[in-house]
Amino acid sequence: MINLNYHRNQVNKLKLSQVGISLKKSVALQLYFMEAGIGVMKENVTPYKDSDLTKKKQVEQMFDTISGNYDGLNRVISLGADVKWRKKVVKMIADSNPSSILDIATGTGDLAIKFTEKSTADKVVGLDISEGMLSVARKKTENSDLADRVSFIKGDSEALPFSDNSFDAITVSFGIRNFENLEKGLSEIYRVLSPKGLFVILETSVPKNFPWKQGYFVYTRGIMPVIGKIFSKDKVAYNYLSESASVFPHGEVLNNILKKIGFKEVKNMPQTFGVATIYSATK
Ligand SMILES: C[S@@+](CC[C@H](N)C(=O)[O-])C[C@H]1O[C@@H](n2cnc3c(N)ncnc32)[C@H](O)[C@@H]1O
Numbered sequence: 263m264i265n266l267n268y269h270r271n272q273v274n275k276l277k278l279s280q281v282g283i284s285l286k287k288s289v290a291l292q293l294y295f296m297e298a299g300i301g302v303m304k305e306n307v308t309p310y311k312d313s314d315l316t317k318k319k320q321v322e323q324m325f326d327t328i329s330g331n332y333d334g335l336n337r338v339i340s341l342g343a344d345v346k347w348r349k350k351v352v353k354m355i356a357d358s359n360p361s362s363i364l365d366i367a368t369g370t371g372d373l374a375i376k377f378t379e380k381s382t383a384d385k386v387v388g389l390d391i392s393e394g395m396l397s398v399a400r401k402k403t404e405n406s407d408l409a410d411r412v413s414f415i416k417g418d419s420e421a422l423p424f425s426d427n428s429f430d431a432i433t434v435s436f437g438i439r440n441f442e443n444l445e446k447g448l449s450e451i452y453r454v455l456s457p458k459g460l461f462v463i464l465e466t467s468v469p470k471n472f473p474w475k476q477g478y479f480v481y482t483r484g485i486m487p488v489i490g491k492i493f494s495k496d497k498v499a500y501n502y503l504s505e506s507a508s509v510f511p512h513g514e515v516l517n518n519i520l521k522k523i524g525f526k527e528v529k530n531m532p533q534t535f536g537v538a539t540i541y542s543a544t545k
Contacts, residue, residue: 306442307509308320308321309321309323309499309502310323310324310498310502316442317440317442318391318418318420318442321392321442322391322392324496324502325369325391325392325394325395326392326393326394326395327499328494328495328496328499329370329392329394329395329397329398330394330495331493331494332369332370332398333370333372333398335489335494335500339486339489339490339500343533343534343537343538344436346533346534347464347533347534347540348373348376348435348464350533350540351373351435351462351464351540352373352376352377352381353380354460354462354540354542355381355433355460355462356381356382358431358460359381359382360383360429360430360459360460361382361384361385361430362383362384362386362387362428362429362430362431363377363381363383363385363387363429363432363433364386364387364389364424364428364432364433364454365388365389365434365435366389366419366432366433366451367389367390367391367419367434367435367436367437367438367440368388368389368390368414369395369399369436369437370395370398370399370402371396371400371412371414373433373435374386374388374399374414375399375408375412377412377433378408378411378412379408383411383430383431384411385411386411386412386413387412387413387414387415387429388412388413389414389415389416389417389422390416390417391416391417391418391419396415396416399414400414419437419441419447419450420441420442420443420446420447420450421450422451422453422454424454425454426453426454427454427455427457427459429454429455429456430456430459430460431460431461431462432451432454432455432460432461432462433462433463434451434463434464435464436464436465436466437465438463438465438510439465439466439507440506444511444519445519445522448523448525449523452523452525452545456545457545458544458545459544460542460543460544461542462540462542463516463539463540463541463542464539464540465516465538465539465541467512467536467537467539468507468508468512468537469532469536469537470536471535474535474536474537479508482504482507482508483504483508486500486503487501487504490503512530512539513530516530516539516541517529517541520541520543525543525545527542527543527544528543529542529543
């Protein structure tokens with residue numbers, strides 16, 4: 263089996279030596295840029311290192327496999343903190359009084375269901391590329407009063423099946439770091455959001471200060487993958503989830519990407535020492 267990472271490193275080493283920068287110096291520079299928060303989007307992290315499939319296909323496959331125990335493991339891994347963060351997102355959206363809400367990368371649908379319960383919106387759509395995750399979501403609403411206001415559909419955030427300006431509010435929780443092409447996904451969101459509509463992202467981020475930053479790396483790199491390995495059906499999924507979280511642009515870097523797409527009133531609100539961040543923006 264070809265080890266793509268090994269070959270990629272060799273190519274990078276070659277390129278750097280050609281411009282006279284040692285690997286050690288380049289790592290130090292990268293760390294500097296990470297610390298300074300001036301990072302550009304890092305190389306795409308994918309779930310299965312030796313797979314030839316696109317990131318999108320790998321992500322779909324991975325979430326199909328882990329869909330059955332996603333909810334339980336999610337709660338354990340976030341030590342229950344995600345419940346509080348999600349409540350804030352639900353309140354922000356409900357307070358904006360939307361009549362239509364789109365929850366992208368809805369997964370097992372918890373956020374979309376909460377929007378249906380807590381807001382007055384008459385149309386809530388949860389969209390995801392994983393049929394496995396969607397079937398868990400659909401089971402939660404079948405035979406319930408909410409079923410005629412919420413629907414779950416298969417779709418790709420980078421090619422949304424909706425016309426321009428279709429939704430008053432759009433959310434993505436723990437989804438954008440899985441997009442194959444972040445800017446394409448964000449441009450699609452901008453396109454289908456109504457003028458003055460509200461866009462809210464909930465995503466993992468890396469704490470800035472000691473000792474939370476060090477504790478974060480010990481937890482996400484050491485403990486989280488072990489919990490995943492023991493309890494998940496997919497042994498590498500939780501490696502991917504922690505690795506992708508630690509390299510994904512966050513804070514000011516993500517704010518700037520949102521502004522570049524065209525979003526206005528962009529704000530970021532770090533949660534629980536910065537291990538997650540809520541971003542809000544308007545069109
Ligand atoms: C970590 S889960 C988050 C699920 C849910 N939003 C939550 O907060 O628990 C990420 C979800 O993003 C979905 N996803 C990844 N890439 C996507 C894409 N391009 N379009 C739509 N959904 C996508 C995955 O299938 C998965 O269900």
